[in-house]
Amino acid sequence: MNALDDRRAVVASLLRDPHDTPGGELLVVTGLGSTTFDAGAAGDRPLNFYLWGAMGGAAMVGLGIALAQPQRRVLVLTGDGEMLMGLGSLATIGALKPANLAIAVMDNGRFAETGQQRSHSALGTDLAAVASACGWAASCTVTDMPGVEALRPRLRREALFAVIRIAPEEVARHLPPRDGARLTNRFRDALGLPPD
Numbered sequence: 032m033n034a035l036d037d038r039r040a041v042v043a044s045l046l047r048d049p050h051d052t053p054g055g056e057l058l059v060v061t062g063l064g065s066t067t068f069d070a071g072a073a074g075d076r077p078l079n080f081y082l083w084g085a086m087g088g089a090a091m092v093g094l095g096i097a098l099a100q101p102q103r104r105v106l107v108l109t110g111d112g113e114m115l116m117g118l119g120s121l122a123t124i125g126a127l128k129p130a131n132l133a134i135a136v137m138d139n140g141r142f143a144e145t146g147q148q149r150s151h152s153a154l155g156t157d158l159a160a161v162a163s164a165c166g167w168a169a170s171c172t173v174t175d176m177p178g179v180e181a182l183r184p185r186l187r188r189e190a191l192f193a194v195i196r197i198a199p200e201e202v203a204r205h206l207p208p209r210d211g212a213r214l215t216n217r218f219r220d221a222l223g224l225p226p227d
Contacts, residue, residue, distance in 0.1 A: 035176065038137060038197045042069035042108065044179050045135060045186065049076070052187045054102045054131070058222075062089035062109030066137055070108055071207030077221035083209050087116035090134055094124050097132035100222065104131050104187050111138040111152040111194075118161065121192070125166025133186040134162075139199040152194075162192035172196065 035041050049057040059079045061067040063086040070079055080096070082089050093107035114121075114136050124132065138152050152158055159170040170192040173182055178195075185191050208214055219226070 035174065035179070035196065036198045036200070038065070038139070039069055039072055039202060040176070041137070041179050041195055041197060042066070043073040044176070045106075045108070045183055046070060046073045047183065049078070052104045054104055057187060058096060058100065058103050058105045060089050060093040060096065060105065060107045062086070062107070062113040064110065064113075065139075065201075066108045066110055066113075067207065068202075068205045069137070072205035075207045077217045079207070080218045081207055081209075081214055083211065086113050087120075089113055090117050090120035090124060093132055093134065094120065094127070094129065097129040098127075101129075101131055103222075105133070106186055107132070107134040109134065109136055111136055111140065111158060112150050114158055115151050115156065121162050121165040121167070125162070128166070128168070128190065130190050133189060133191045133193070135182070135186055135193045135195060137197050138194050139197045141199045159192060159194045167192045170194075 056078055059070060061070045061081050063082060063084065067081045082092060089107050089109040093105050097105040136158055138158065140150055140152050159172045162170040169189055172194045173179055174196045182193055186193065
C-alpha cells in the first residue's frame with residue numbers, strides 16, 4: 032500500500048480556495064482528532080465545523096447540513112477510525128443520495144486518538160468498496176499528490192466518497208477553537224441563519 036507522507040499537505044491541498052466552489056464557499060465538517068487538527072492548520076474559518084468528541088458522527092452531521100443547505104457544497108473530512116465507527120452512515124447517505132455531499136477519509140490504518148492501534152482498514156477493510164456497496168455512485172482511493180490535486184475539484188462538484196491513503200506518522204497537534212457552542216454559533220452566523 033502506497034501512502035502519502037505529509038497529511039497536512041494533503042488537507043491543505045483539499046481545502047485550498049474554498050470560495051472556488053459551486054453554490055458558495057465550501058462547508059467543511061471534520062471528524063474527531065487529526066482531521067480537525069489538519070483542517071485548523073490549513074486555516075481556521077467560520078465555515079469549518081469541528082466535531083470535538085463526536086467520534087463516528089462526522090458523516091451524519093455532514094448529511095444533516097447537506098440536507099438543510101441543498102444549494103451549498105458540504106465536505107466531510109474524517110479519518111478511517113471514525114468512518115469505521117460510523118459505517119451505518121454510508122448506507123443512509125447511499126440511500127438518500129444527496130448531490131451536494133462528499134466525504135474524504137484520511138486513511139492511515141490507525142486509531143490515532145487511542146494509541147495508534149491498527150484499524151480495520153489496515154487489516155483488509157476497503158472503505159471505498161464499502162461505500163460503493165452502500166449505494167454511493169462514485170468512490171475512489173488516492174495514493175499520491177497528483178491524485179489529491181485531481182480530487183479537490185471532484186469533492187466540490189460530485190457526490191463522491193474518497194479514501195486518501197496517508198502515512199501513520201503523527202504530526203504536532205494544531206488546536207482550532209474547541210468550544211462547541213461557539214463553533215455552532217459562528218457556523219450558523221456564517222451561513223446567515225438566525226440565532227436559536
